[in-house]
Amino acid sequence: MHVLPYLVAVWIFLVGCYGLATSRNLIHAVGCLAVCQSATYVLLLAVGYRDGATAPVFSDVKPGSRPVVDPVVQALALTDVVVGATVTALLLALVVQVAKRHGTVDPDELSELRG
Amino acid sequence: MNGWILAAALVLAGGVGATLWGVASGPLRRRVIAQNLTTALACPALLLLAQGYDRPSYVDVALVLALLGPVGTLVFARLLADELTGDPPRAWGATWAVAGLGTVVVAILCAVAAPGRATAKLLVTGVLLIGGNVVASRALAGGFGGVRRG
C-alpha cells in the first residue's frame, strides 16, 4: 500500500507510451497521450495524500477540526486537466490537417510518403 | 469502520468493474450500454462517498456527473448512430436495475440526512441521474433516425 499508487501511475504512463509507439492511427495515438497525461495527475495527487485527512475546502468543515491533504498538488493537477484537454484538441486539429494533406492517418504510411 | 465507504467500494468493485469489462469487449452495442451504466453506477458511489466522508460539498461532484454523464452518452448515440441503427442496443433490464440502485441509494441518503437544502440537492441529483440515464438509453436504442450528415 505504501507504494501502490506510485506504481499505478508508472504503469499508466508506460502503457500510454507503449500505445503511442505502436499506434497505427494518429487519433488513437492522441488518445494514448491523454492516458499518459492522466498518469501525472495520479502521481501528483498520490504525493499530496495524507492518511485520514479530508479536502482542504472549508465551506462545510471548521478550519483546523480535521487534518487536510496538500492543496498545492491539487491546484497543479486541476489546471492541467482542462488545459490538457485543449492541447488534445490542438493535436486533433493537426491530425485533421494531416488527413487532408496526405489522405491517411497511419504514421507508418506517412513516413513512407515522405521518404 | 464506515459502512458508507464500504458500500461505495462494493458498488465500484462490482458495478463499475463489470461495466469496464463490458466496455472493453464485445460488439459496439454492448460497449455503449456499458458506458452509460458506468455513469449510472459511479454517481451513487460518489453520493455514498460524500456521506461516508461527512462532506456535503462533495455532492457537487455527483451533481455534475449526473448532468454530464448522460450528455456524454448522447454524444456517442448521436455520432455513432449510423453504426448503431443496424444493430440497436436493447438492455432495458440492466438500465432499470441500475436506475433502481440509484433510487435506493438516493432514498436512503435522503432518509438519514436532516430535511433541508441538502435533501433537496440530493433529490435533484437523483432525478437528473435517473431521468438522464433512461433518456440516454432511449437515445441509444434508435433515438436518432436518418442522420446522414449533420
Added chain:
Amino acid sequence: MNRRTTLLTAAELLGWWAALALLWLVFISAVDTLELAVGAAAAAVGALAAHAARRAVTDR
C-alpha cells in the same frame, strides 16, 4: 410579433427564471444578499438560453 406572442414569451421567460432561481437556492448552502443577486442574474442567463434554445428548435 403580436401582443399574444409577447405575453407568451414573457411568461416562458418568467417561468424558467423562477424555476432556475429556485434551483440556485437548492444548490447554495448559506443565503445572503450578494448570493441572491448572483443567483438571480445566473437564473436570468439560464432563462434566456432556455428561450433561445426552444425557439431555435421549434421555429424554423
Added chain:
Amino acid sequence: MTDAVIVVALLLVAASATVAVATRDPERQALVLSVLGVVLAVLFTVLQAPDVGLSQLAVGSAVTPLLLLLTVRKVRRRPRRKEPPP
C-alpha cells in the same frame, strides 16, 4: 476502510487505462476513454481532491469524446487520395 476504496479505485484506473490503450479502433477507444474519465474522477474524489475530480468529469465525460468522434467523422469522410504503396 478508506484504504480499501483507494485500492479499488486505483485498480479500476489501471485496468481502464490498459484497456484504453489496447482498444485500437478510435471510436471504441473514445468509449473507453470516457469510462477512464469517470473512474479517474472517482479516484480523485477518494484521494480527497474533489476539485480535480470535478475538472476531470467536466472534461472527460462529454468534451473529449465529442472532439475525438468529430475528428473520426471528418477523417473517415475523406476519400483516400492515394492508395498506400504495396
Added chain:
Amino acid sequence: MNRRLRLWLVGVGGAGLAALLVAACLDLPRFGGDRHPYGDRAVRASLSRHTANTISSVNFDQRAFDTLGEMSILFAAVLGCVVLLRQTRDEHRDRPEPAEVARPVRGYALLVLPVALLTGLYVIAHGQLSPGGGFQGGVVAATALHLLYLGADYRALERVRPIGVFEVGDALSAAAYLVTGLAAVLAGTAFLTNTLLPYGTFNTLSSGGTVPLLNAAIGMEVACAVVVLLARFLDQAVEIEQDKGEGEVRAP
C-alpha cells in the same frame, strides 16, 4: 527505420525507463505520509486571506502568475485550432441537414440545457468556497450549450451561438485577468498580488479579495475557449466539404 527495429527500441527503452521509475517510486515519501510542508503553509496563507477553498487560493492568489501561464497555453491552443481548422480555398460549406431526433431526447436536451448552464455558473461563482472554480464551471457551461447539437441539429446550435461574440469574449476575459493583475501594480504592489480588495467575511461570495474576480475571468475564458474549439471541429465535421479535386470521386 522499420517497424520491428522500432518495437525493439521501444521495448529496451521502456524497460530501462520502467526500472528507473520504479526505483524512484521506492524512494518517494511513503503514500499517505504526514509531512506536507508546502501544503500546510498554503492552507495557513489561504485562511489568513479568508478563502475557504484552499485550492482556489493557490490557483488565483498564491500562484496566480502560474495560472496566467496556463491561461496563455489555453489561449494559444485555441488560436492554433482556429488557424489549423479554417476553411481553405479548395473547400466549400454545405448546409447541415436537419436530424430526426426522438421526442424524449429532444425534450431532455431542451430541459437540461438551462439546468446545466446554471450549474456551470454555480460552480464558477462558488469557486472560492466549495469544490469548483472557473476551470471546471467554464467547461460545464460550454458543454451545456452543445446539448442543442445533440438534441436537435447543428443549424439550431448555430442560431443560438454567435461565434464572433465568443471569440471576443475569450480575448476580453484573458485581458480582464491581466488588467486585474496590473491593477495591483498601479496600487503600488507586485503584479497579481491579492492586496487590492478587502478580504471580506469568511465563507461568503465576496470573500478572498481578488480571487473571485480572477476566478470569474478564468470561467468566462474557459467557457468561450471550449465553445470556439468545438465550433471549429463541428464546422469541419458537419459543414466543410472539399471541392471535387484531382482524382477524387465523391459520392453523389
